[in-house]
């Protein structure tokens with residue numbers, strides 16, 4: 001774990017609830033993690049477990065109403081961004097944090113050329129004009145490996161393939177030279193061969209700019225490929241955090257362990273996958289105990305009574321389970 | 325081994341119109357271009373390839389949702405084109421499908437019992453009575469792990485995994501010989517995915533059905549398939565026993581595709597083959613081998629002559645000029 | 649959780665306490681009651697002429713009396729009674745024309761969207777042409793040919809309404825038809841009729857209901873306008889539109905003669921529109937379920 005100097009983001013006990021007419025949906029319920037400068041931190045979990053809402057909370061873009069951040073701290077470079085005004089947050093959003101979304105088809109505005117959209121993003125933060133603005137835009141397109149960037153610059157989004165669009169979005173999000181980049185399943189809509197291209201590009205961008213990356217995915221393979229550390233989320237909570245090696249070699253939470261056994265593998269022969277019976281609980285249920293208890297094979301009485309605290313079982317490897 | 329369903333030189337071309345008032349065909353999208361393979365009893369044929377390569381179109385041709393432009397389908401050794409009405413109804417009952425999105429697959433206004441019973445009601449050749457049908461629905465629901473007590477519920481009262489089970493029950497109820505699984509597990513969470521894949525394998529063992537398993541995730545295809553076809557822009561480039569293809573990866577495209585798969589452990593990260601060049605469109609195919617513009621081993625002949633599928637081992641074919 | 653698809657659940661959904669629009673529903677209920685009871689609860693016979701009582705103003709004005717709450721018209725007929733009796737005509741016209749237009753329009757819309765191709769082009773061009781044709785002119789032509797009557801009004805309204813329904817329904821069917829359950833029905837060997845009846849129609853029912861509610865107001869206004877220009881239902885049947893038309897001459901001297909029927913049109917219209925708007929939201933499937941799992 002880094003000391004304060006290398007710490008970029010520290011999320012402490014974040015709670016984001018949705019207040020709907022059907023009751024309170026506790027989409028994110030006490031999530032804590034840290035991201036160091038230049039590090040890639042993964043958040044992995046099943047659909048609906050609250051990954052995107054965690055990301056939107058960090059951006060302070062949770063749809064309100066019905067959503068609201070009801071507790072916790074989000075400390076970015078020493079400053080709690082939940083305490084600053086909306087106006088200041090807007091500056092933080094462009095300058096310090098940036099985000100890449102899942103769908104490359106809808107993230108670009110179809111009525112402007114990609115050049116204009118890129119320039120728009122640069123203009124807001126860097127105050128460049130005319131020639132130099134354009135040169136910077138083309139330079140960014142080259143950086144994300146768009147061939148013949150000077151021509152592509154004039155293209156409309158529909159003239160680009162999905163992979164190229166996602167790269168343009170990548171260029172836009174790093175154009176402001178952010179300190180933290182949140183990527184919410186940026187490759188889910190891409191083909192395998194295009195996905196590797198984009199992932200490699202992200203890593204190169206990271207090496208060049210030293211940006212801290214929070215990578216959200218449901219694919220453990222991407223976590224293995226991209227991240228140094230990662231957190232496993234289940235039903236609004238983080239159940240296990242650790243280095244990627246910890247998670248793969250020594251998955252300690254029963255949920256993580258079971259997931260690892262239910263993954264089909266390309267490299268080795270698996271006779272039969274273990275599967276976790278049942279499904280995640282609805283988030284509007286008031287569950288006192290561990291949310292995984294219902295599906296857990298080693299759950300005991302205690303597990304249903306109260307939620308276990310986070311325990312550090314080895315250096316930097318945290319697990320929330322009564323077993324420890 | 326006798327083949328249950330055989331595709332011979334199937335082509336599916338979609339006409340492209342110009343955008344004028346008096347529309348004229350200006351060309352064709354060659355979605356499927358001369359594809360042959362067969363499905364065998366109790367076996368799974370896996371079809372992999374990137375988005376838009378024609379996998380779903382093949383499924384649609386088999387399911388009679390599209391008429392093939394050329395080629396023939398043989399069912400139990402007899403050409404489909406010569407089928408009489410009764411035989412066609414029999415074919416409809418024997419070839420069923422489960423699609424990717426379980427929500428869209430189930431009519432939201434129908435009860436589960438009616439959804440599952442529909443294929444039986446339509447093809448009621450044995451003149452089953454009402455109570456027979458009810459019994460069969462209950463039995464099939466049990467087979468896929470849904471309690472028959474819930475057969476009066478509507479689809480939205482079930483989770484995604486359960487909905488996919490219901491879709492599977494509907495496919496199973498007529499006792500089909502073939503089930504087309506077009507990305508049937510792709511949208512499910514890992515833990516649910518393992519449940520469904522295990523269920524599919526158990527059912528195959530029990531009922532001896534043939535599967536056409538379409539997916540873009542190679543690890544799941546590996547887990548499910550006996551034979552494998554690798555498609556690129558409408559054509560099969562490699563075709564053989566699943567284990568062998570995964571081990572040998574003869575075609576340069578297969579190599580690139582498999583190297584793009586995410587590792588199942590951080591220690592297994594390999595240098596991926598990054599394909600350069602953009603994917604050509606199925607509307608504007610290059611001369612010669614359709615993969616040559618992105619191939620790192622392309623020779624002169626590759627841009628001139630389209631390679632045919634040739635045997636490289638028993639029951640194992642590759643379409644590449646590098647291999648005999 | 650309430651089963652929003654079952655008939656009971658549907659009723660629950662509409663009438664869950666505390667969330668439905670009380671005022672519009674109350675008003676609609678009152679008018680429905682008036683339409684049903686009609687003459688039975690009207691204080692006077694709608695056509696009872698009493699020349700001594702001509703131009704009696706409403707009760708709250710000087711010279712008004714509690715005998716004629718909303719005053720009387722130029723022939724001394726009680727306006728309140730005429731409005732009450734007129735409600736029935738307005739509602740009958742609405743029900744008949746909406747049923748006619750709704751049934752024809754829905755059927756043709758489903759066929760058009762489902763089969764596509766030439767049928768679709770022909771039906772949709774016809775619908776466009778119908779919509780482009782001024783309804784007032786249509787009603788006047790019909791009035792000239794077969795004479796002004798209730799049928800005439802219903803037919804003219806039905807002709808315009810079918811096109812509106814067909815357009816909306818077709819749009820809905822076009823998107824529904826892409827859903828996998830339609831492909832799966834085909835795979836199971838279902839006929840076109842079965843798909844349209846079992847799979848498409850049940851899924852557009854709630855849209856139809858909303859559309860129906862939103863159109864009631866429109867139908868009543870158009871019916872009033874037709875009666876206003878004399879192409880509608882002929883006298884002496886009390887009709888809101890012709891009451892307004894006849895009262896037009898007295899706007900400056902006895903404003904209540906056109907005003908109260910006008911208010912009736914406006915209030916009914918507004919109530920149905922508010923109810924329809926609310927219904928649209930209440931039936932929106934996106935509002936159905938939140939939370940993970942199931």
Ligand SMILES: Nc1ncnc2c1ncn2[C@@H]1O[C@H](COP(=O)(O)OP(=O)(O)OP(=O)(O)O)[C@@H](O)[C@H]1O
Nearest residue numbers: 018025027046047048049050051052053938939940
């Ligand atoms: N506007 C909203 N109103 C009510 N509940 C919401 C809203 N948005 C999200 N939720 C709930 O919050 C929970 C977390 O959603 P989130 O989008 O973070 O999931 P996720 O982990 O990103 O899933 P996925 O992998 O599918 O993207 C979900 O259960 C969802 O139902």
Ligand SMILES: Nc1ncnc2c1ncn2[C@@H]1O[C@H](COP(=O)(O)OP(=O)(O)OP(=O)(O)O)[C@@H](O)[C@H]1O
Nearest residue numbers: 338353355374375376377378379380381382540606
């Ligand atoms: N009805 C149609 N009209 C015209 N083109 C079509 C039609 N259906 C499919 N295509 C085209 O045919 C090609 C193959 O499509 P198909 O859906 O079979 O791909 P796929 O391999 O299933 O892709 P994915 O993995 O994205 O599902 C694509 O280029 C697609 O645009």
Ligand SMILES: [Mg+2]
Nearest residue numbers: 051052053184
């Ligand atoms: Mg998400």
Ligand SMILES: [Mg+2]
Nearest residue numbers: 379380381506
């Ligand atoms: Mg497909």
